[in-house]
Amino acid sequence: MTTRTKTAVLSFGICMSLALSASAAQSPPPGTVQTGVASFYNAPSAKSAPGYLSMAHRHWALGTNVVVTNLKNRQSVCVAVTDRGPYRKGRIADLSITAAKRIGLTHNHGLTRVKLEVVEACP
Numbered sequence: 001m002t003t004r005t006k007t008a009v010l011s012f013g014i015c016m017s018l019a020l021s022a023s024a025a026q027s028p029p030p031g032t033v034q035t036g037v038a039s040f041y042n043a044p045s046a047k048s049a050p051g052y053l054s055m056a057h058r059h060w061a062l063g064t065n066v067v068v069t070n071l072k073n074r075q076s077v078c079v080a081v082t083d084r085g086p087y088r089k090g091r092i093a094d095l096s097i098t099a100a101k102r103i104g105l106t107h108n109h110g111l112t113r114v115k116l117e118v119v120e121a122c123p
Helices: 003-023 097-102
Strands: 033-041 054-056 065-070 076-083 091-096 112-119
Touching: 033 097, 065 091, 076 091, 076 097, 091 097, 091 112
Parallel strands: 033 091, 054 076
Antiparallel strands: 033 112, 054 091, 065 076, 065 112
């Protein structure tokens, strides 16, 4: 390998390491709470298939278990973080359609204030 090739390979490796470490989400400890506005998505994918209780979160690690409580009606559901998002300003979570229905989120234009609480496992 030439010096130029070695430099290119090393540069590529460093860039990949930085990209992976920057995108690696941390699992928040159980009991972590966040409040804000949630919405729902009804996209045809395995992650939002009928009956699938999941949500998208920008920063929490995939697989994190979260109890989502609708602050207007106090209904709650336990979901797993399976995707990234939401990408609209001011929103903290996107729920699968099934999870959204469980907490009454499909009414009121599909937006409501929620509390997200990280738990060890869903009951």
